[in-house]
Amino acid sequence: MKLYKQQDLANMEDKERARFVNCLSGFKSANVVGTRDRHQQNNLAMISSVVHLGSNPPFLGFVMRPHSVTRHTWENIEESGVYTINQVGEEFFKQAHQTSARYPREISEFEACGLTPEFEDGFHAPYVAESALRIGMQLVEVIPIQHNDTALIVGEVRWVGVKEEAVQHDGYIDIESLGTMTISGLDGYHRTQRAARLSYAQPDEEIKELDIDGSSTGS
Numbered sequence: 001m002k003l004y005k006q007q008d009l010a011n012m013e014d015k016e017r018a019r020f021v022n023c024l025s026g027f028k029s030a031n032v033v034g035t036r037d038r039h040q041q042n043n044l045a046m047i048s049s050v051v052h053l054g055s056n057p058p059f060l061g062f063v064m065r066p067h068s069v070t071r072h073t074w075e076n077i078e079e080s081g082v083y084t085i086n087q088v089g090e091e092f093f094k095q096a097h098q099t100s101a102r103y104p105r106e107i108s109e110f111e112a113c114g115l116t117p118e119f120e121d122g123f124h125a126p127y128v129a130e131s132a133l134r135i136g137m138q139l140v141e142v143i144p145i146q147h148n149d150t151a152l153i154v155g156e157v158r159w160v161g162v163k164e165e166a167v168q169h170d171g172y173i174d175i176e177s178l179g180t181m182t183i184s185g186l187d188g189y190h191r192t193q194r195a196a197r198l199s200y201a202q203p204d205e206e207i208k209e210l211d212i213d214g215s216s217t218g219s
Helices: 006-011 014-022 072-080 090-098 109-113
Strands: 031-036 042-047 051-055 058-064 082-087 133-145 150-162 182-184 188-190
Touching (some): 006 014, 042 109, 058 133, 072 082, 090 109
Antiparallel strands (some): 031 042, 031 082, 051 058, 133 150
């Protein structure tokens, strides 16, 4: 095993270091964030940093650089207070990746990348019609990370659109059945294969494998 020390990372060419470091956190969720400005212009951006922050209230967060360069997504969220998070599926992952290109403000990534904007009644931000799991979000808080000029964007879940058959009776969503993709690094896209669901960990109790619906398999 090769050991990379801090100086080794510093000596890497910028793009090489970016690819290397972006792989260190492991597989990441693949989502596109949908927003709309006050002129009714739709925007879509690839995000691989969405994280769960709590279930009650239901909070999700993601990281971005809101101020270092022009960020249409952030500007639209700041202006409207709402956005959507749309899981990327195998059928459109190439189009989703293309949304990371720096299009000018007057060009909608939906149109440029061949994706379809649709709306929930009364909700300003568009979702991606091709996505099998869409989430409407309300901005709650922006937490600056001063050391690298990024920010954690914290939002509350307002609504969720998902195929009913994917939701198990215990609340588990079988996202694999939806064809959801995952990301490694900046540009590696992966299909998933679940190894197992496991029972809730308790001291002095053996872990058991569960069926997809949460019932015990007996193993």
